[in-house]
Amino acid sequence: MATETTIKAEPGTRNIVLTRIIGAxxxxxxxxxxxxxxxxxxxxxxxxxxxxxxxxxxxxxxxEFVNDRPEGGxxxxxxxxxxxxPERIVFSSNGLIGTVVFIEDxxxxxxxxxxxCKSEAERxxxxxxxxxxxxxxxxxxxxxxxxxxxxxxSKALGAR
Amino acid sequence: xxxxxxxxxxxxxxxxxxxxxxxxxxxxHTSSTDRLNxxxxxxxxxxxxxxxxxxxxxxxxxxxxxxxFRLAQPTISKHLKVLEDAGLVVRRxxxxxxxxxxxxxxxxxxxxxxxxxxxxxxxxxxxxxNYVATMSKGERxxxxxxxxxxxx
Numbered sequence: 205m206a207t208e209t210t211i212k213a214e215p216g217t218r219n220i221v222l223t224r225i226i227g228a229x230x231x232x233x234x235x236x237x238x239x240x241x242x243x244x245x246x247x248x249x250x251x252x253x254x255x256x257x258x259x260x261x262x263x264x265x266x267x268e269f270v271n272d273r274p275e276g277g278x279x280x281x282x283x284x285x286x287x288x289x290p291e292r293i294v295f296s297s298n299g300l301i302g303t304v305v306f307i308e309d310x311x312x313x314x315x316x317x318x319x320x321c322k323s324e325a326e327r328x329x330x331x332x333x334x335x336x337x338x339x340x341x342x343x344x345x346x347x348x349x350x351x352x353x354x355x356x357x358s359k360a361l362g363a364r
Numbered sequence: 365x366x367x368x369x370x371x372x373x374x375x376x377x378x379x380x381x382x383x384x385x386x387x388x389x390x391x392x393h394t395s396s397t398d399r400l401n402x403x404x405x406x407x408x409x410x411x412x413x414x415x416x417x418x419x420x421x422x423x424x425x426x427x428x429x430x431x432x433f434r435l436a437q438p439t440i441s442k443h444l445k446v447l448e449d450a451g452l453v454v455r456r457x458x459x460x461x462x463x464x465x466x467x468x469x470x471x472x473x474x475x476x477x478x479x480x481x482x483x484x485x486x487x488x489x490x491x492x493x494n495y496v497a498t499m500s501k502g503e504r505x506x507x508x509x510x511x512x513x514x515x516x
Contacts, residue, residue: 246495
């Protein structure tokens with residue numbers, strides 16, 4: 205079943221939260237996030253296996269996922285801060301804190317990835333943007349024009 | 365590896381550039397994003413979003429805009445001022461009238477700022493969703509006991 209990834213930010217928090225239903229039990233989804241032979245198969249949005257994938261699976265352990273690109277790989281690297289199988293992963297990367305939460309939803313898993321800023325200045329900036337994005341998603345006014353979908357927006361703007 | 369003159373190479377380079385730019389925007393906000401921040405702040409208000417929705421249908425006078433909201437004209441004018449400061453709306457001179465017009469490019473710019481970020485994660489999650497389906501058929505046994513043996 206195809207579901208859509210939603211992106212939102214609640215007022216009063218410092219997170220951007222991405223949510224998606226994954227069609228497998230959560231221990232399996234947790235494993236897909238934590239074992240390099242699995243991560244390498246799905247991490248790259250382009251769908252290519254990673255050029256390299258290193259995971260030192262323990263609090264304080266480092267990870268690095270390198271996309272396979274002709275001009276040299278884009279890498280996503282950081283350090284695990286908390287690992288609670290099969291519920292939760294917390295990591296730091298590039299000054300941001302990432303939290304991955306796996307929630308049982310029948311035979312499926314509700315996956316929540318939140319990105320949280322570290323410093324107060326960064327948080328305020330992110331919050332400002334985040335709130336607007338979050339409310340824009342849920343509201344009725346611009347919903348028909350899908351503020352977050354440029355194709356639909358272009359169509360709406362072009363139609364006048 | 366693509367040839368240096370292959371247009372796809374150019375597209376790849378642009379994609380990479382955009383991805384890097386977005387990541388920097390997420391991590392470190394600089395003054396260059398002030399304009400965008402102003403626009404997002406302006407959009408955080410439901411009345412202002414409703415005004416924009418009205419203007420998508422075409423330019424409109426302040427009194428025409430005020431009518432459906434049952435708000436006083438000065439209140440609408442205040443909202444319009446915020447939208448103008450954010451570069452989302454301009455006023456056009458037309459004899460005695462000063463109809464407001466949507467700056468569609470600005471709205472598109474905002475939509476395009478966040479959508480690639482969401483789309484990138486959608487692609488990733490979609491990969492994961494497809495991949496775990498193959499795991500449950502072929503690799504499920506590995507979860508019980510010998511998970512460390514698959515690493516080479």
